[in-house]
Amino acid sequence: MSGPTSLARRRFLTGGAAVGAGALLAACTSNESPQSTPQAVAGNQGDNAQPGAHVTIGFSAPAADHGWMAAMTKNARAQAGQFSDVTFTATEGTNDVNQQIAQVETLINQKVGVLVILPFDGAALTAVGQTAMDAGIPVVNVDRVFDTPLAYRTWIGGDNYRMGVNAGNYIASELKKKGVASPVIGEVAGIDSLPLTQERSQGFRDALAKNGFAVGPRVSAQFTPESGEQMTSNLLQSAPKLDALWNHDDDQGIGVLAAIDNASRSEFFMVGGAGSRNMMDLIKADSGVMKATVLYSPSMASSAIALARLLGQNKGIGDLAEHEIPANVTTYSAVVTKENVDSYADVAFDS
Amino acid sequence: MTKDPSSVLPEAGSSSEAPPPRTAPPSAKAPRGRFPVDVRLAGLLAVFVLLCLVGFLTRPDAFFTEGNLSTILRLAAAIGVVSVGMTFVIISGGIDLSVGSIVALSSVWATTLATQSYGPVVMVLCALGVGLGCGLVNGVLVSYGRVVPFIATLAMYASARGLAERISGRNTQVVREAGFLDFFRGDFLGIPVLIWMFALVFVVGWILLNRTTFGRRTFAVGGNTEAARLAGINVKRHTALVYGVAGLCCGIAALMVVARTTSGASTNGLYYELDAIAAVVIGGTLLSGGRGTLIGTLIGVLIFTVLGNIFTLNNLDTDIQNIAKGAIIVLAVLLQFRTNRSRKST
Numbered sequence: 001m002s003g004p005t006s007l008a009r010r011r012f013l014t015g016g017a018a019v020g021a022g023a024l025l026a027a028c029t030s031n032e033s034p035q036s037t038p039q040a041v042a043g044n045q046g047d048n049a050q051p052g053a054h055v056t057i058g059f060s061a062p063a064a065d066h067g068w069m070a071a072m073t074k075n076a077r078a079q080a081g082q083f084s085d086v087t088f089t090a091t092e093g094t095n096d097v098n099q100q101i102a103q104v105e106t107l108i109n110q111k112v113g114v115l116v117i118l119p120f121d122g123a124a125l126t127a128v129g130q131t132a133m134d135a136g137i138p139v140v141n142v143d144r145v146f147d148t149p150l151a152y153r154t155w156i157g158g159d160n161y162r163m164g165v166n167a168g169n170y171i172a173s174e175l176k177k178k179g180v181a182s183p184v185i186g187e188v189a190g191i192d193s194l195p196l197t198q199e200r201s202q203g204f205r206d207a208l209a210k211n212g213f214a215v216g217p218r219v220s221a222q223f224t225p226e227s228g229e230q231m232t233s234n235l236l237q238s239a240p241k242l243d244a245l246w247n248h249d250d251d252q253g254i255g256v257l258a259a260i261d262n263a264s265r266s267e268f269f270m271v272g273g274a275g276s277r278n279m280m281d282l283i284k285a286d287s288g289v290m291k292a293t294v295l296y297s298p299s300m301a302s303s304a305i306a307l308a309r310l311l312g313q314n315k316g317i318g319d320l321a322e323h324e325i326p327a328n329v330t331t332y333s334a335v336v337t338k339e340n341v342d343s344y345a346d347v348a349f350d351s
Numbered sequence: 352m353t354k355d356p357s358s359v360l361p362e363a364g365s366s367s368e369a370p371p372p373r374t375a376p377p378s379a380k381a382p383r384g385r386f387p388v389d390v391r392l393a394g395l396l397a398v399f400v401l402l403c404l405v406g407f408l409t410r411p412d413a414f415f416t417e418g419n420l421s422t423i424l425r426l427a428a429a430i431g432v433v434s435v436g437m438t439f440v441i442i443s444g445g446i447d448l449s450v451g452s453i454v455a456l457s458s459v460w461a462t463t464l465a466t467q468s469y470g471p472v473v474m475v476l477c478a479l480g481v482g483l484g485c486g487l488v489n490g491v492l493v494s495y496g497r498v499v500p501f502i503a504t505l506a507m508y509a510s511a512r513g514l515a516e517r518i519s520g521r522n523t524q525v526v527r528e529a530g531f532l533d534f535f536r537g538d539f540l541g542i543p544v545l546i547w548m549f550a551l552v553f554v555v556g557w558i559l560l561n562r563t564t565f566g567r568r569t570f571a572v573g574g575n576t577e578a579a580r581l582a583g584i585n586v587k588r589h590t591a592l593v594y595g596v597a598g599l600c601c602g603i604a605a606l607m608v609v610a611r612t613t614s615g616a617s618t619n620g621l622y623y624e625l626d627a628i629a630a631v632v633i634g635g636t637l638l639s640g641g642r643g644t645l646i647g648t649l650i651g652v653l654i655f656t657v658l659g660n661i662f663t664l665n666n667l668d669t670d671i672q673n674i675a676k677g678a679i680i681v682l683a684v685l686l687q688f689r690t691n692r693s694r695k696s697t
Contacts, residue, residue, distance in 0.1 A: 065618065070521040192669065220669050224618035225523055229611050230426055234663035237419040238410070254523055258613040262425075262536065263418070278525065350522045 055312030058107035061118040067351030071298035079302040164203025172211035183243035192220040228255030242268035250276035276351035428549035436600030444573035444640030445500035449507035454620030457605035462524035462615025471531035486598015490591030515617040535610030573640030
């Protein structure tokens with residue numbers, strides 16, 4: 001699976017060198033670090049692992065312009081590769097809602113067996129999801145939810161609110177353990193206009209309030225390392241002393257940590273979000289401010305493919321008493337700390 | 352491509368045969384109306400001082416601390432360097448929409464090398480080379496290919512970021528090259544190296560623009576292309592070089608971003624083109640070319656950076672910050688329009 005991809009990438013790089021920046025650099029660009037190992041492939045116990053009826057799964061997702069989103073597509077592809085009875089048809093990722101609708105329509109016309117859709121915008125993709133369901137194609141809706149259950153057979157996604165809750169609870173309990181009376185708790189949020197950011201912040205506020213604490217300095221970044229560094233640099237100037245900091249997103253976390261490092265600050269501890277390999281490595285090393293991260297794992301894409309296959313084969317889930325796949329599956333935002341980091345290494349993603 | 356560039360078509364060379372009726376001679380740097388420029392710079396400076404005052408009054412404990420001032424300058428450094436290059440392009444009568452993407456491509460290319468430990472020198476040369484190369488491609492497309500700057504750099508805007516995504520595999524490349532980090536994240540004489548670099552680029556840019564033939568030609572080309580050509584300036588070659596300067600600035604900015612974030616990502620440099628154009632326009636440089644100052648650009652960049660700093664210091668929403676940004680841009684352009692009309696009497 002990774003063979004042809006990296007070959008094409010190498011060819012592209014060599015071409016790009018000539019176009020972009022002069023041939024002298026071309027020799028230095030073959031950066032094929034062997035990191036494209038399939039991540040987070042769900043184990044399939046019981047009868048469901050046995051090859052069954054053949055299923056064609058159509059897949060549509062936004063552009064992989066962010067480590068987490070890239071991992072979603074990568075995981076879906078890797079999971080499909082595990083099944084000998086699955087044909088995987090993926091469309092090119094796009095952040096243009098109109099184009100994603102057109103892509104899903106194409107998949108419907110190809111008469112795929114099951115559709116897995118991670119909409120760029122759940123509301124905008126609802127109608128086409130419903131069209132697929134009406135055409136008799138079950139839809140597995142991943143992460144960003146459609147406006148109506150009529151548009152999907154099953155939804156699987158993360159729990160943004162609980163992500164905030166678990167981050168808040170962890171921070172509160174750690175501070176109480178240390179006996180800090182009135183702590184200053186900072187927050188580096190993601191893109192503020194997205195509902196997912198608002199839900200995370202709400203959960204964080206609620207959990208802290210329950211413990212008698214409140215959010216202090218708060219900034220909103222753009223889910224990118226650069227914006228994380230910029231916003232955090234300013235935030236650290238604003239707060240000469242911090243006790244804890246929650247950063248919503250491990251991709252931007254690289255920049256957040258760079259800013260902390262640059263300001264030579266270490267009087268507080270930091271909690272991340274999503275669960276990237278970088279952050280898990282730092283948590284394990286336990287040498288800096290990074291102490292925990294709350295999961296929002298792209299392993300949900302692997303699970304979505306597994307569920308889609310079972311839907312296509314009219315099977316249920318082994319350990320449940322139900323005959324069918326449930327209509328909703330919400331993944332849990334576990335808190336990964338030094339103590340349990342090893343058991344979560346398999347769902348870490350490369351940011 | 353197919354046409355011989357020298358065979359002048361009636362309309363292609365933008366009213367080529369019409370003799371320049373009302374414009375100043377080619378060396379129109381700071382013509383008779385030097386006064387309005389100074390007034391505008393003074394106004395800009397007043398806005399800046401006012402902002403700093405607001406910062407001080409709202410957070411007397413935090414604003415004028417050494418750490419905060421250093422943070423502001425460090426944050427201004429990358430976008431400031433890009434804006435220096437953008438000022439050259441806009442004065443020469445062009446526009447560069449690709450600066451952010453070039454920053455992304457340079458940073459990713461340089462840091463992808465880091466993962467293979469080619470060493471800091473190779474990384475630096477790579478970032479600068481990629482930036483310069485992309486800029487020259489822009490310039491050649493614009494001057495020899497006769498593609499409108501807006502379109503040529505729009506193409507680079509899309510393709511450079513695409514290439515950056517391809518090279519990085521959309522992963523953030525974390526820099527582990529100690530030599531690189533130690534140098535660019537370190538201090539020299541108590542001041543961060545990033546700020547020294549910013550100062551150096553600015554001073555070199557200022558000398559290049561105001562004290563050399565290259566600078567005079569840039570003003571001349573932007574003021575009246577045909578007059579510049581008649582005055583014996585190789586307009587095509589000069590235009591290509593100006594975009595090269597802008598590209599090189601992007602390469603330098605990429606190094607700064609990599610040092611700041613300790614990583615290269617294809618999302619680096621997002622919206623730099625808009626921020627740089629805004630800073631240049633606020634600084635009083637004419638979008639139609641032919642006139643402008645680097646000092647204005649510098650104050651423009653600082654105004655935006657200080658604005659962001661004040662908002663964060665006071666724990667305010669970023670939404671309102673964007674509205675404030677928009678208001679400042681409109682105000683500056685209105686001011687520019689008024690002083691401009693008094694000069695050119697359309």
